[in-house]
Amino acid sequence: MKMVFRWYGEGNDSVTLQQIKQIPGVEGIVWALHDMPAGEEWPMDKILEYKKLSDEYGLHLEVVESVNVHEDIKLGLPTRDHYIENYKRTIAKLATVGVKTICYNFMPVFDWMRTDLYKEMEDGSTALFFDKAKIAAMEPQELVRSIAENPDFTMPGWEPERLQRVGPLIEQYQQVTEEELFENLGYFLREVVPVAEAHGIKMAIHPDDPPYSVFGLPRIVTSQANIRRILELVDSPSNGVTLCSGSLGANPENDLVAMVHEFAGRIPFAHIRNVKVYPNGDFIETSHRTSDGTVDITGIVQAYHDTGFEGYARPDHGRHIWNEVCRPGYGLYDRALGIMYLWGVWDAAARAARREA
Template sequence: MKMVFRWFGEGNDTVTLNQIKQIPGVEGIVWALHDVTAGEEWPMDKIMEIKAKADQAGLHIKVVESVNIHEDIKLGLPSRDKYIENYKKTIAKLAQVGVKVICYNFMPVFDWVRTDLHKELGDGSTALFYEKSKITDLDLFEQVKRINENPNFTMPGWEPERLGRLTELFDAYRGVTEEHLWDNVKYFLDEIIPVAAEHDIRMAIHPDDPPWPIFGLPRIMTGQANIRRFLKLHDSPYNGITLCSGSLGANPANDIVSMVHEFADRIPFTHLRNVRVYENGDFIETSHRTQDGTVDMSGIVQALHMNNFEGFCRPDHGRHIWDEQCRPGYGLYDRALGIMYLWGLWDAYSKGSHTERTVVQR
C-alpha cells in the first residue's frame, strides 16, 4: 500500500507540502489543476509547476484527482468528441511527468452532495453530513451559494462556472436514463482506455456519492453489481475503480470487503474513510476508526492486505478538529490521524502474516 495525501495547490489549501511530508509513510500528493475548466486540455506549464513544487518537497505526483469529464460527454452530445480529444492530450502530458493513476467520475452535474458542511458531533468536532429528509426540499441555488461562500477554496464538484449553469444542466438531463449513461460511459472508455494503456496510466472511476440517484439525475456507480458491469465494458487493467469506502459505505447494503476481494486486481487507488449511517438514511462522516462508524474499516484494510494491495491509498474526508479552519472535509489533523490508524491496521496484519509464515516454517 502506497500512502498519498490530497493537496489542492498553493494558495488553495490550508495544508502545506511541508506538513504533508511530515506524516509518516506519505510518499506523494493527489493533485489536479483545479483552475482548469472541465473539458479543457491541461497546460503543460501548469503541470510542471505542480511537479516542481512536489519535487522540492520530496513528494511524487503519480495520482491525479480529477481530470474532470465534461457534461457533454456524460450527455452523449455530438460535441463530446472535442472534449474527449482534449482528455487524450491531457493523458499524454500527465504521462510525461510520471502520473500512473487518474481518478475521475461519471456523476451528472454533482460530484457529491451533503446538506451540512459542519454538522457538530458529540465530541465537539464537526463533519460533512447528509440529511435525507432535506434533500427533497433542498434549494440547490442556496446550497451552491453556501458551498462557495469562501472564494479562497475551490470545492471539487461544485465549481462556480459549472453550477452557474444549473438550470441549463437539469434541462439537458431531462429524459436521460441510467442506460443512456451506460452507453455514454462506454463510448468514453472505448476512446480513452487504449490511450491510457499506451501511456501506462490506469483510469480509476470513483463511485457515486451518495450511491443512489439524486435530484432526479441517474447514477450508475452505486454498488457491486454495477461496478462488475462497468469493469466488463473494458476488460483491461487500465480500466479500474477508485474504491471509496465512504461513498459506497453510505449504503449499508454495500459489502465493501467483498468488493475488495472480487475487484482487487482492478483497484489502483483507494479512498479510505468511515461514515455512520442512521436508520432513517442520514449519514455523517466520522473518524477513520472502525467503531466510530458503520463501515468495516478494519475488514477493508485486511482484505486489501490479503490481496497484496500495492496501489495508492489516501485518507478521505476527515472531521474538523482542534479548531482547525480548513476546506470542509480536508483539514490536516483528522486525515493525518486517519493515516496513522490505517498504517496501524496494515502493520498489524503484516505482523500477523509474518507470524503465520514463521509458524508454518517451523
C-alpha cells in the same frame, strides 16, 4: 499499499507540503489543476509547476484527482468528441511527469453532495453531513448557494461557472436514463482507455457520492454489480475503480470487503474513510476508526492486505478538529490521524500473516 495525501496546491490549501512530508509513510501527493474547466486540455507549464513543487519535497505526483469529464460527454452530445480529444492529450501530458493513475467521476451535474459542511458532533468537532430529507425537499439551486457560501477555498466539483447553469443541466438529464449513461460512459472509456494503457496510466472511476439518485439524476457507480459492469465495458488493467469506502458506505447494503476481494487487481486507487449512517438515511463523516462509524474500515484494510494490494491509498475526508481552519473535510490533523490508524491496521495484518507463514 502506497500512501498518498490530497493537496490542492500552493495558495489554495491550508496544508503545506512540508507538513505532508512529515506524516509517516506518505510518499506522494494527489493533485489536480483545480482552476481548469472540465473538458479543457491541461497546459504543460501548469503541470510542470506541480512537478517542481513536489520534487522539492521528495513527494511524487503519480495520482491525479481529478481530470474532470465534460457534461457533454456524460450527456452523449455530438460535441463530446472534441472534449474526449482534449482528455486524451491531457493523459499523454500527465504521463511525461510520471502520473500513473487518474481518478475521475461520471456523476451528472453534481460531484459529492452534502447539506452541512460543519455539522457539530458530540465531542465538539465538526464534519460533513448529509440530511436526506432536507435534500429531498430543497431545490438544486438552494444547494448550490449553500456550498458557495464557503468562499475561502475552492470546492472541487462545485465550480461556480458551471453550476450557474444547474437548472438547464438538470433539464438536459431528464431525458437520460441510467442505461444511456452506461452507454455514454462506455463510449468515453473505449476512446480513452487505449490511450491510457499506451502511456502506462490507469483510469480509476470514483463512485457516486452518495451512491443513489438525487434530484432525479441518473447515477450508475453505486454498487458492486454496477462497478462490475463498468469494468467489463473495457476489459483492461487501465480501466479501474477508485474504491471509496465513504461514498459506497453511505449505503449500508454495499459490502466493501467483498468489493475489495472481487475487484482486486482493478483498484489502482483507494479512498479509505468512515461514515456513520443513521436509520433515516442521514450520514455524517466520522474519524477513520472502525467503531466510530458504520463502515468496517478494519475489515477493508485487512482485505487490501490479503489481496496483495500495491496501489495508492489515501485517507479521505476528515473531521475538523483542534480549531483547525481548513477546506471542509480536508484539514491536516484528522486525516493525519486517519493515516496512522490505517497503518496500524495494515501493520497488524502484516504481522499476523508473518506468524502464520
